[in-house]
Amino acid sequence: MTDHPNSTTEAAPSRMRRALDSDLFYAFKRSPVAMVSTVVAAVLILSAVFAPLIAPTNPFDPASLNLMNGFTPPMAPNAFTGETFLLGTDDQGRDVFSTILYGMRISLFVGFAAVMFAVVLGVFLGLLAGYFGGWADSFIMRAADVQLTFPSILVAMLIFGIAKGITPVEHRDQMAIWVLILAIGLSDWVQFARVVRGATLVEKSKDYVSAARLIGRKPYAIMLRHILPNILSPVLVIATISLALAIIAEATLSFLGVGAPATQPSLGTLIRVGQGFLFSGEWWILFFPACTLLALALSVNMLGDWLRDALNPRLK
Amino acid sequence: MLPFILKRIFQSFLVLIITGAIAFSMFTFVGDPVDNMLGQERTMEDVERLRAQLGLDQPIPVQYVKFLGEAVQGNFGVSYRQGREVSEIIMERAPATLELAALSAIFAIVVGIALGVFTAIRRDGLVANFIMSASLIGVSLPTFLIGILLIYLFSVELGWLPSFGRGEVVQVGGWTTGFLTESGLKALILPSITLGLYQMTLIMRLVRSEMLEVLRQDYIRFARARGLSERVINFRHALKNTMVPVITVIGLQLGAIIAFAIITETVFQWPGLGLLFINAIQFVDIPVMAAYLMMISVMFVVINLLVDILYAFIDPRLRVAAK
DSSP, X not given: OTTOOOTTTSXXXXXXXXXXXXXXXXXXXXXXXXXXHHHHHHHHHHHHHTHHHHOSXXXXXXXXXXXXXXXOOTTSBOTTTOOBOTTOBOTTOOBHHXXXXXXXXXXXXXXXXXXXXXXXXXXXXXXXXXXXXXXXXXXHHHHHHHHHTSOHHHHHHHHHHHHHHHSOGGGHHHHHHHHHHHXXXXXXXXXXXXXXXXXXXXXXXXXXXXXXXXXXXXXXXXXXXXXXXXXXXXXXXXXXXXXXXXXXXXXXXXXXXXXXXXXXXXXXXXXXXXXXXTXXXXXXXXXXXXXXXXXXXXXXXXHHHHHHHHHOGXXX | OHHHHHHHHHHHHHHHHHHHHHHHHHHHHSSOHHHHHSOSSOOHXXXXXXXXXXXXXXXXXXXXXHHHHHHHTTOOOBOTTTOSBXXXXXXXXXXXXXXXXXXXXXXXXXXXXXXXXXHHHTTTOHHHHHHHHXXXXXXXXXXXXXXXXXXXXXXXXXXXXXXXXXOSOEEETTEEESTTSHHHXXXXXXHHHHHHHHHHHHHHHHHHHHHHHHHTSHHHHHHHHTTOXXXXXXXXXXXXHHHHHHHHHXXXXXXXXXXXXXXXXHHTTOOSHHHHHHHHHHTTOHHHHHHHHHHHXXXXXXXXXXXXXXXHHHOHHHHHHHO
């Protein structure tokens, strides 16, 4: 590190340079767990994003399916058509590898969107509660307490059920993904609100907030432009761990049949379908989606754990 | 002490009133019950008469109070899907879930405490380390995958245990039990392990860390100096003092076991309340959903309240803080 930039004599370093010199990147380089889980998560996420380019077939295009290809084992030619599939095919002759890629897209989309929703809602309510205090604080935090009384998966199921009841029957399948995002997001905002509220209470009494108030900035500007940037690191940690939990929650709901519909199967839906073939010996229809789900959830979870330790000043 | 308990009881009622409002609004805003009960050929008079009969023409707060009154008596009306009294269906399904939950809780407590003590005493042992690493994987596996894995191993590959249902059940009064037949007992094994595994690892890790903490204390060293046997030290002195937090966690996890039974019951097609609830969501069967919601919330609230009160009795610091 001989060329370490000295801010008093040299020009301000570029963003890239600053990122590479940061403590976080230093800790990252020294943690094999973090590197491996980043690579695994990145490969999975990228292959989900570019699924249409990677997947050999489009599993949702009926024209590309051949029922004769049904139940082909992995890496073995089909008895009738002679075609070979990397991870085999399901009962309708769909390539399992392609359905996993497309299924992962839905799992990740629901997971990301649900966490985003929970972050926005939780951060906003947490800022309000912490900054204004008073009845807004009591109301928001009591609501959080009531919701915390119940396991979040139960809350998500209930919201899913109610939302399903409200949507008209003919739109239910198209709306299912959005209902799922709403249900998982709403079941998850509490922890963001609690952490943000606590951090806001601490920041509120600092000088820079008083200064901002003194020059006449509006409360919302102080909350969003001044306090929020200073309390983002715990939010980032919880969001990463939440992503892993949201992916598992989505898979669980879809597995139970109260999530992604069969027309837009997520990894959980694929596992639900695959379970039906366990007894007849077609293990690959279940096994590969299950492994993908595990790899995805584990890698994101471990990344979150590492991030929590790396950003925790007390552990340094 | 008394103000603390009163405050907690007040909060519990608040939770119940809110969940009651959610259940009530499900009836009011999700689908019109009159639509569900009258067929296609109806006159305006029919609709009006039924609305008056059901009390739907009254103001919302009056309807809500009436709903709470009915709910307290366990009356949630008729299931849209099965056409039978909801309370009757729940009474019929409850034994399956309660037997499963009880066995899972016993499994989690007994095995969890035993393994926790073992891994604490043999802290550096090979087996203990193996158990600790295995428990990490166990915690991160989703419940439904554990269930599928167990079915694959013990039903498909080995063929030892059934993969679905309760087996043969015996009617004892109004209660159906699987404890009295061989097939009933066999059918209980896999679901209760699936359901209890997460709680088991949780209790195990908690007992282990508490034990390690306690074993460092002076009175343990003193007991050893007095020449007491290892068994007496570990179980009479150390384990006893780890029990306070463990009991709290066990209490709080009891509710979680009943809630997570939904997943296990779906994997094993176990004819209990969880499967009933999932089917109710799939078919938007509002009375069943509302009844399940109210039942679960009463249970959670009572458990939380009891644990809080118990904790206040055990831990004097909380009593001071509450004053």
